[in-house]
Amino acid sequence: MALPRLAVSAPSVLVVDDYDAFRDACTRTLEGAGFTVQSASTEQEAMQKVLHGNFDLALIDIMLSEQDRRGGLKVISELRRVNPRTKIIAISGSHDINVALESFRLGVFEFLPKGSIDLSGKIVVAAERAAQANDPNRPPNEVTSSPMRERFERLASAWRAETQFSSSAPDIFMNKNYQEIIGQGVAIVPFILEDLKKGPDHWYWALGAITGDNSAENAPPGDIAAISAAWLEWGRRKGIVR
Amino acid sequence: MEPKPYRQAFPALTDENHIETSPADAEYNCIGHAADSRLWWWPGEVIGGNHYWPSGVAQDVTIEAFVSAYETVGYADCGQDGRFEAGFEKVAIYARDGAPKHAARQVDASYWTSKLGRTVDISHQLEHLEGTYYGEVVRYLKRRKSR
Numbered sequence: 001m002a003l004p005r006l007a008v009s010a011p012s013v014l015v016v017d018d019y020d021a022f023r024d025a026c027t028r029t030l031e032g033a034g035f036t037v038q039s040a041s042t043e044q045e046a047m048q049k050v051l052h053g054n055f056d057l058a059l060i061d062i063m064l065s066e067q068d069r070r071g072g073l074k075v076i077s078e079l080r081r082v083n084p085r086t087k088i089i090a091i092s093g094s095h096d097i098n099v100a101l102e103s104f105r106l107g108v109f110e111f112l113p114k115g116s117i118d119l120s121g122k123i124v125v126a127a128e129r130a131a132q133a134n135d136p137n138r139p140p141n142e143v144t145s146s147p148m149r150e151r152f153e154r155l156a157s158a159w160r161a162e163t164q165f166s167s168s169a170p171d172i173f174m175n176k177n178y179q180e181i182i183g184q185g186v187a188i189v190p191f192i193l194e195d196l197k198k199g200p201d202h203w204y205w206a207l208g209a210i211t212g213d214n215s216a217e218n219a220p221p222g223d224i225a226a227i228s229a230a231w232l233e234w235g236r237r238k239g240i241v242r
Numbered sequence: 243m244e245p246k247p248y249r250q251a252f253p254a255l256t257d258e259n260h261i262e263t264s265p266a267d268a269e270y271n272c273i274g275h276a277a278d279s280r281l282w283w284w285p286g287e288v289i290g291g292n293h294y295w296p297s298g299v300a301q302d303v304t305i306e307a308f309v310s311a312y313e314t315v316g317y318a319d320c321g322q323d324g325r326f327e328a329g330f331e332k333v334a335i336y337a338r339d340g341a342p343k344h345a346a347r348q349v350d351a352s353y354w355t356s357k358l359g360r361t362v363d364i365s366h367q368l369e370h371l372e373g374t375y376y377g378e379v380v381r382y383l384k385r386r387k388s389r
Contacts (some may be wrong), residue, residue, distance in 0.1 A: 037313055165359035167253055167271035168303070168343060169284045179389065201268045201360070208290020213288075222281030224269040224295025231290070 011056035011131040015039040016075055017091075017187040018064045022114075026059060028118045030127060034146055050079050055086050057130050059123060061114075062099055070099070078104045087130035089123065097211060100187040110147050113185035131171040149185070152191040155181045173205045180186040182209050193235040198241050200228035248358050254370040263355065264363035273308070275357035276345035277315050277331045285364075305381055308335055308342045317356070317383035324382045332384045334368055335382065336379025346376040 013035045017023040020041070027037045038048035038053060043064050048060075058079055064071035070235040077160065079086055090103040095116035103111050113121065129147055159177040167174055181188055189210060192203050204216055204227050215234035219226040235241040246262075249255055273283035274294065281294040285301040296314040300307040309319050312333055324334055326348065334354065336344040345352040346368060353365040372378050 079340075130282075161247070163359070164361050165248065166343075167273055167282075167284060167357075167359055168341075169288060170303075171287055173288075199268065204290035205288060206290070213290075217292075219291060220281075220294075221292035222270075222274065222283060224282050224291075227291035 009035045010034055012036045012038070012054070013127065014049055014053060014055045014058040015065070016041075016058065017061040018042065018090065020081075022061075025120065026123060029124060030059075033124045033128070035127060035131075043068065043075055047078055050075065050082055054083065055079075057087050057127055059089045059091065059127070059139075062094060062103065068122065068206045069094070069104075073099075073102055073106065076103065076108060079097055080107055089126050089130060091123075095186055095210075095212070095238065097186040097189050097238065099191060100153070100185070101238075102189075104190065111187035113187065115185070143177070148187055149191060151184065152181065152188055152195075156195060172202055178206065184208050186210060187221075189235075190240050193232060193241045196228055196232055196235075198242060200225045203228070204231060208235075246362075248364075249374055250308055252358075252371055252372070255315065255364075255366060256325065259370055260364050260366040262364050264357075266361045267357075268360040270357060272344050272346070272357040273342075275313070275355070275363065277312060278347070279315075283311065289382055303341050305337055305340070305342055305367040306334060308345070309381060309383060312345075312383045312385050316385040318385065319371050320382050320384045322382065323384075324348075324379065327384065330384045331387050334379045335381045335383075336376040336378060337380045338373065339376075344371065344376035 006161055012042050013030050015026050015037055016024055017026065017032065021037050023041060027039050030037050038049055041051050060072045061074055063069045076090065079088060083207035087109040088112045089112060090108045091112045091114055092099055100111050109130045112122055112126065126147060143214060155177040159175050162177065163172045163175050189207065197205050208214055213234065216227040217231035219230045232241060255379060270280045271282045271284065274281045277283065283295060284293040284344050285295045285303060292380060295301060299310045317319055317333055324332060332348040335342055335348050336348045344356065346356040349365055355363060355365050356371060357363050368379050
């Protein structure tokens, strides 16, 4: 499928990834969508480009080498310092929720898991939204991501509407909106927990599926309040919710 | 005023033939409510938590497994007999395509009580919840009322 080209003047993008094939594919995809792209394969090269470039957007892989699995976070931090107006899209193959959380704390615009279906399409959509976003004064430490929040709220609302009258576990948990929430990966966990703070609900399947944890295994079976409380306590221990 | 979503899902309900008896609550479901429980009853494995299902009952979404689940709290299968009997309470199991979808508990000669998924409890007549969502009533169980 041909991707639509940007209607606005070509924004500049920095693509940072140590994996040549992925970096080249992102570069081609973004150039094809109308962006001007520079790329870097190491933390050091990325830091140099951050210092000497003026990018509208940056697409940054968190794990830039086997030795430093969080090098991308340092690049994000430096980019926020040098040019807080640059919109950052973090990508990661990690399933560590703290990586997503730290990215949001650093003020990334979007967080995309590398295992996503149609990642290149999602990157272009995220880049287009970032390029067109007009929120340069957004606080860098805000634990939020507007596109992810909007996506969560849209999917959660559709899930509730479609399953609210059901008692059936398959109907509730195999619902396409619920599955799409799970498909967002660790980046969506803060939004699930934020929703859970409003009251007990059936988020335990999603939280268990995404994190691989089973924090509620000691909660009484069928006690949704206790199961929800156990997951919130897990979130507090991890520093995700207060 | 916009009609409540459950009125759109169950169009046979009217202002005159049912009454809402609780606020929305995601903590218990219809299967538990019919058994007078505040737990979420459903068979099968769950990720990230556990639903309640009586010990020793098959973890199957079948009418027979649901009948067995209610037998653990004193109910006995009474087939297609949903008539009101003084001194007894009854449970009605709704199913669609052979799979249980809902249960209601008899309140008196006129009304049954149902929990509608993660939303409200209502008192109603059985036929008014039959249809797309819950299918049809396929089985009744009864037990003697405790004094």
